[in-house]
Amino acid sequence: MKVSSVLLVLFAFQAAVAVVRSTAPCTLTVGYYNDKCNRSVEGIVRDTVKAALNADSTIGAALIRLLFHDCFVRGCDASVLLDPTYSNPYPEKTSGANIGLRGFDVIDTIKAKLEAACPNTVSCADIVAFAARDASVYLSNGGINFTVPAGRLDSVVSLSADAESNLPGSTFEVSKLISNFAVKGFTPEELVILSGAHSVGRAHCSSFHDRLSAPLGEINPYFRDNVLRKDCGAGPADPMVENNIRDQNATTLGNLTGYVVPANGSDLLDNSYYHNNLNNLVLFHSDWALIDSSATLKHVHEYADNGTLWNLDFADALVKLSKLTMPPGSTGEIRKMCRATN
């Protein structure tokens, strides 16, 4: 091929890429994809999330956590989905702060279906936001429901160090949690509201190792010694335990009381987290820390007392979370595959 032809091909390629690459938009709209695809984009996401939850109900928690871990690091830009590459061996998902992050395969399945229905149209960042909403709807039996504004773009940057410096740690004291959330524009009340997501899902023992020797007053001693220590002492190197004591094996719990017994099954996204917290029956130090300050304790009481209010406020807080934007001047694209930049 002649040099001029090569240049022409290169130019055409760059022009094509430019079509899908632009500075990230700052306005998101509800129903964004209604006129962009001849199939229902949100319907495809919803049906795929539903099928994934029918196969494994624990995956819903993973999808909610994905939104948090995506949006708190460089905004909601699907940066958390990028796999390591030769030129970027340590993207966000390799960070210790992202331990246990899962649900990537569900996002891949949704993306493949959407690419087949309307290629180069739906961003991975929007898929993460829709999927977190749909998981919340299913896990709350419809108690939590909300519209998700869309139009996000996918980033081309993903660094493990950014995840380390932006995501809160499970050993954080309440003042550090409050300041970590304040940096992202969230109030202490919203910290309390969003932490209620720990009513579902599970965690590695290494994520709450400090709790196995936490002092009286910070954890129920039966829960510490006869439940968590036993769970973590058995089996593989770093076993996993249910976030919500409610979802533990009933025989392990013995005569323990003070936690919310499920009315209809496990994996329910509800306000039980707040009742359990007031009884020192939560997993992480960062959960317990919310009752260690008057600024947050009053909201723990508020949401323990009013599950309907928590449903509404959790929906609002997730929408706010989903609106966190990429750093100014970032470029974005619609990825063809969620695990790699174009």
Ligand code: HEM
């Ligand atoms: C407040 C600060 C927070 C801290 C320190 C924290 C920390 C953690 C940790 C350490 C795990 C367990 C990871 C593992 O060992 O595998 C976890 C799980 C989880 N977190 Fe958080 N988290 C916080 C806030 C949030 C928020 C805001 C949400 C969502 C709105 C959330 C949703 C979840 C869910 C659903 C799981 C279970 C995931 C699964 O089962 O795969 N967390 N969190």
